[in-house]
Amino acid sequence: MDIDAREIGGVTVVAPQGDIDMAVADDLRLRLANAIERGRVRVVLDLGGVMYIDSSGLGALVTAMKQARAAGGDVKVCALASDVRALFEMTRLDKVLSIHATRAEAIAACGSS
Amino acid sequence: MTELESVSRFEMTSEPDQLARMRSWLWTQLVGQALSLEACSAVLVAVGEICNNVIKHAYGSAAGQPIVIALRALPDRVIIDVEDEGVPYDPRAYAPPDLDAVPERGMGLFLVRQSVDDVAFDVARPRGTRWTLVKYRSPS
Numbered sequence: 071m072d073i074d075a076r077e078i079g080g081v082t083v084v085a086p087q088g089d090i091d092m093a094v095a096d097d098l099r100l101r102l103a104n105a106i107e108r109g110r111v112r113v114v115l116d117l118g119g120v121m122y123i124d125s126s127g128l129g130a131l132v133t134a135m136k137q138a139r140a141a142g143g144d145v146k147v148c149a150l151a152s153d154v155r156a157l158f159e160m161t162r163l164d165k166v167l168s169i170h171a172t173r174a175e176a177i178a179a180c181g182s183s
Numbered sequence: 184m185t186e187l188e189s190v191s192r193f194e195m196t197s198e199p200d201q202l203a204r205m206r207s208w209l210w211t212q213l214v215g216q217a218l219s220l221e222a223c224s225a226v227l228v229a230v231g232e233i234c235n236n237v238i239k240h241a242y243g244s245a246a247g248q249p250i251v252i253a254l255r256a257l258p259d260r261v262i263i264d265v266e267d268e269g270v271p272y273d274p275r276a277y278a279p280p281d282l283d284a285v286p287e288r289g290m291g292l293f294l295v296r297q298s299v300d301d302v303a304f305d306v307a308r309p310r311g312t313r314w315t316l317v318k319y320r321s322p323s
Contacts, residue, residue: 089206092235093199122206124231125290132287153224160297161290162282 073101081180082110083173087119090127098127102134102145111143114176118149128161135167144168148176189256197238197248197267202231205252209263212254216261218320225298226263226318232291232298233265233314240276241269241311259321260300265314271306272314 071094072087082105086098105113115131117123135145148170150158158164170176193208195201209230213223234250242248248269255262280286280293296302301317 089203091199091202091206091231092238093202122227122231124228124235125288125294126235128290129287132285136285136287153221153228156221156224157228157294160294161280163285166285 071097073098075101075105077110078114078177079181081112081114081177083114083116083177085116085119085173089122090120090130091122091124092126095124095126095130099130099133102130103137106134106137106141106143109141111138111141112180113138113143113145114173114180115145115147116149116173116176117147117151117154118173120154121151123154123157128157128163131167132163144180146170146176146179148173191254193252193254195234195250195252196246197242197244197250198246199238201250202234205234205250206231209252209254213261216256216320218261218318222318222320226261226316229295229298229302229316229318230263230265232295233316235291236272237265237267237269237312241267241272243270260317260319263316263318265316266311268311270311272304272312274304 074085076083084102090098138145146168149172150169168179170179191212193205195205206227209227213226237250238244251266253264277292280289299316299318303315305313
């Protein structure tokens with residue numbers, strides 16, 4: 071899977087492209103953990119390029135959220151496809167993760183949190 | 184079986200990178216079944232999670248093991264069977280996730296049960312497990 075990562079205004083924006091399933095979830099989990107361990111604790115996960123995510127992928131996001139919050143930061147997500155949002159709601163992740171419509175809104179929210 | 188309309192079969196092996204090929208096949212089958220897109224997506228999630236479970240638990244992440252998926256289309260529902268030849272599923276190993284604790288793992292079968300209308304499994308066979316998932320064409 072392609073994972074675009076860049077720094078924008080002190081926020082690490084990670085944008086996976088493609089399905090996040092068991093085959094790639096550990097790679098995403100590792101990439102996010104490495105960024106957080108290097109002090110990049112304000113993370114925006116842009117899921118606009120993700121049409122399918124499974125429980126492994128959701129688990130990777132939860133791991134990153136917990137790691138970032140433990141380090142004083144947070145993971146915010148944006149641009150959820152409707153099917154992906156449905157899984158967030160099913161697992162109640164929509165209640166614990168900060169979800170934004172656009173990348174710009176998620177980045178702005180990092181500054182205000 | 185007189186109400187049976189059609190059966191489609193797909194075979195894969197237990198490498199996780201086979202899952203995308205499975206989803207591509209399954210999506211093609213589902214969109215031709217007059218199901219809503221939401222229902223198609225829900226079935227895709229459920230079958231994907233069963234395959235995850237088979238790969239991780241029935242086969243212990245060993246590669247090259249067979250998984251066979253069959254989709255039966257009936258007038259009021261689609262039925263998807265997922266068969267493996269690994270360690271039979273033990274329902275005693277399942278505990279619903281505590282969503283309030285925001286778990287990092289263990290949500291797979293929960294998503295299956297949330298995504299389809301009926302879930303059954305058969306371990307009374309020579310080897311492995313046959314999972315049977317049912318999705319009705321309209322809300323049950």
